[in-house]
Amino acid sequence: MQNDIFEFDSMVKSMLSEAEEEVPSQVWSTLESRMRRTRTALLWRRVAVAASVAAAIGVAAFLGLRQDGNNSDFQNIETVAFADNPQEDGRCGDENPALETVKTVRPEMLIAEALAVKDAVRPAADAPEMAAVPEEAATAAAEEVVASSGPEEEECALPQENGKYAEETGSAEAFARMEWEDSRRPSGRRRISLTAGGDMQTNGHPGSVAQSAHWLASSHDSPAKTTVTQTSTNSTYSIPMSFGLKVRFDLDRGGKWSLGTGVTYSLMERTFTGVYQEAEDGVVINTYNSDIHNTLHYIGIPVSLYYDIISGSRVNFYAFAGGSVEKLIFNKYRVAGYPGVKSYGDTSDKLQYSVAAGIGVQFKVNDFFGLYLDPSIRYYFDNGQPVSIRTQQPLMMSFEVGARFNF
Amino acid sequence: MSNFGSVLKNWRQMQRFGGFLHLNNQDRRQDETGQSTPDLWAELVEKCRKGDGKAQKKLFDLLSPKMFAVCLRYMGSRDAAEDVLQDGFVTLFSKLDSYAGDGSFEGWSRKVFINTALMELRRKDALKMGVGLEEVSGMAGGGATQMQNIGYKELMKLVMSLPAGYRTVFNMAVIEGYSHNEIAQELGISEATSRSQLQRARKILQEKIRNM
Numbered sequence: 001m002q003n004d005i006f007e008f009d010s011m012v013k014s015m016l017s018e019a020e021e022e023v024p025s026q027v028w029s030t031l032e033s034r035m036r037r038t039r040t041a042l043l044w045r046r047v048a049v050a051a052s053v054a055a056a057i058g059v060a061a062f063l064g065l066r067q068d069g070n071n072s073d074f075q076n077i078e079t080v081a082f083a084d085n086p087q088e089d090g091r092c093g094d095e096n097p098a099l100e101t102v103k104t105v106r107p108e109m110l111i112a113e114a115l116a117v118k119d120a121v122r123p124a125a126d127a128p129e130m131a132a133v134p135e136e137a138a139t140a141a142a143e144e145v146v147a148s149s150g151p152e153e154e155e156c157a158l159p160q161e162n163g164k165y166a167e168e169t170g171s172a173e174a175f176a177r178m179e180w181e182d183s184r185r186p187s188g189r190r191r192i193s194l195t196a197g198g199d200m201q202t203n204g205h206p207g208s209v210a211q212s213a214h215w216l217a218s219s220h221d222s223p224a225k226t227t228v229t230q231t232s233t234n235s236t237y238s239i240p241m242s243f244g245l246k247v248r249f250d251l252d253r254g255g256k257w258s259l260g261t262g263v264t265y266s267l268m269e270r271t272f273t274g275v276y277q278e279a280e281d282g283v284v285i286n287t288y289n290s291d292i293h294n295t296l297h298y299i300g301i302p303v304s305l306y307y308d309i310i311s312g313s314r315v316n317f318y319a320f321a322g323g324s325v326e327k328l329i330f331n332k333y334r335v336a337g338y339p340g341v342k343s344y345g346d347t348s349d350k351l352q353y354s355v356a357a358g359i360g361v362q363f364k365v366n367d368f369f370g371l372y373l374d375p376s377i378r379y380y381f382d383n384g385q386p387v388s389i390r391t392q393q394p395l396m397m398s399f400e401v402g403a404r405f406n407f
Numbered sequence: 408m409s410n411f412g413s414v415l416k417n418w419r420q421m422q423r424f425g426g427f428l429h430l431n432n433q434d435r436r437q438d439e440t441g442q443s444t445p446d447l448w449a450e451l452v453e454k455c456r457k458g459d460g461k462a463q464k465k466l467f468d469l470l471s472p473k474m475f476a477v478c479l480r481y482m483g484s485r486d487a488a489e490d491v492l493q494d495g496f497v498t499l500f501s502k503l504d505s506y507a508g509d510g511s512f513e514g515w516s517r518k519v520f521i522n523t524a525l526m527e528l529r530r531k532d533a534l535k536m537g538v539g540l541e542e543v544s545g546m547a548g549g550g551a552t553q554m555q556n557i558g559y560k561e562l563m564k565l566v567m568s569l570p571a572g573y574r575t576v577f578n579m580a581v582i583e584g585y586s587h588n589e590i591a592q593e594l595g596i597s598e599a600t601s602r603s604q605l606q607r608a609r610k611i612l613q614e615k616i617r618n619m
């Protein structure tokens with residue numbers, strides 16, 4: 001009986017093991033299209049990785065150059081401004097004696113500070129921590145893009161060496177290590193997308209800055225320093241703008257949840273009336289009353305969680321929420337109307353945090369490219385930042401538009 | 408004479424009905440210059456790794472007939488087999504770097520397609536070990552087989568008509584040569600279940616052959 005079973009199996013195997021079937025012609029054409037799309041997606045994925053790494057290196061290099069630059073002009077700068085709502089959160093700089101710049105002061109401290117000069121601006125080289133953050137975060141994001149290959153791959157249990165085809169291949173172990181990527185399958189595929197966009201925020205109702213008192217009087221006991229002081233209660237704020245590169249990758253097979261991160265650059269400008277006091281060797285040499293133009297540059301890393309509400313063939317609606325960590329990399333004051341007057345700048349050691357939430361819509365041009373619009377509400381936490389639209393109007397509407405490339 | 412004996416008696420007659428198509432493959436695996444098979448595969452694989460579209464087409468032409476037959480045996484329908492064939496080639500082309508060159512490329516490729524088929528069957532939750540014992544026992548015994556009328560195509564259809572669970576175990580055990588321990592690990596079943604599924608598959612096939 002056993003011999004009969006063995007013979008039956010052998011007979012069936014001999015008929016079917018090397019059998020061939022005619023393959024329909026459309027199989028190759030469909031396969032070719034899929035592989036072409038895969039090659040394109042792979043190319044864009046590499047471009048995305050390279051762009052993220054290049055952006056991170058560029059940011060790190062820029063910060064590094066800023067730290068190594070000649071900061072002699074910054075040594076004796078003190079920038080003083082006033083807020084309408086003095087905080088208890090240490091914005092006065094009391095918590096950090098090494099803080100180079102007093103951004104806001106309590107009114108009751110003005111007279112005391114008029115007699116005592118604060119520490120000079122710390123050289124930017126002493127604030128290295130932000131230099132590493134964008135590079136690390138962007139590199140981590142880039143590594144995520146490279147490493148992300150879909151959901152948990154299944155490892156096939158191979159026949160042991162005594163199996164029929166194991167002896168043919170001789171590489172059962174190597175085959176067992178192969179990871180099956182569901183990204184190759186039409187269903188259950190996790191997407192990665194790269195976005196490039198910019199956003200504008202509202203600047204409609206900023207708070208006022210309290211006017212100063214006699215706080216510029218030089219002390220006989222302390223050397224005078226160059227200061228920029230706002231004397232007007234209001235500033236004119238330009239529309240804050242941001243630009244960034246982000247990577248977004250699905251967290252689940254269904255593509256409902258996704259996580260996005262990247263690198264952003266923000267620019268804010270304001271103009272106010274103030275006094276520029278130029279000092280040299282501890283002695284005030286010039287004082288100008290003028291319009292002063294202040295420009296702030298931030299580099300940040302946003303992190304957002306996305307949820308697809310409606311995913312159609314042409315339009316996607318989604319909700320998102322997240323936050324951002326930003327570092328002031330350049331804060332420049334330029335005195336208008338006086339040729340030859342230098343402009344001064346400083347930085348802040350502290351980071352600016354913000355949170356945001358919104359609803360977005362993406363219009364798909366094709367499977368790989370779409371345009372998106374992300375209106376959101378964003379709140380900025382001050383954390384010792386120089387006066388800007390964000391400190392005066394921390395709650396803002398933001399409108400981000402851009403292009404999204406899906407892989 | 409037992410049923411198996413009847414089948415064996417007509418084995419040579421079955422061969423005449425085109426069961427040994429592999430004989431034609433040997434000719435097709437040589438190119439015009441008469442290059443040997445291993446060299447041809449090595450050259451093709453290397454070109455495919457570099458993304459050579461023509462090489463990929465040639466590799467597809469050489470492998471697809473046999474691999475399509477494998478997919479048909481596992482999936483049980485032509486539509487599903489075509490999907491698995493495509494998925495298998497996408498996977499194969501993407502995994503060429505993991506082929507170390509030791510062992511036959513065709514054998515390595517076969518594993519790719521078998522695993523692709525198994526993944527698809529799992530995804531469809533089709534690997535249910537169904538058919539009650541009472542149905543199987545009803546098929547036991549019977550008259551002489553009509554094996555002389557069974558050719559390759561008929562046998563393929565019979566195998567494709569098996570329930571998915573039986574079909575998978577039968578293909579893996581009888582045609583691919585997996586042991587029951589390997590099948591159990593691969594499918595997440597016990598060895599005893601694998602053996603019983605194979606026995607049932609044989610009985611169903613035997614019954615269907617006899618009734619043709």
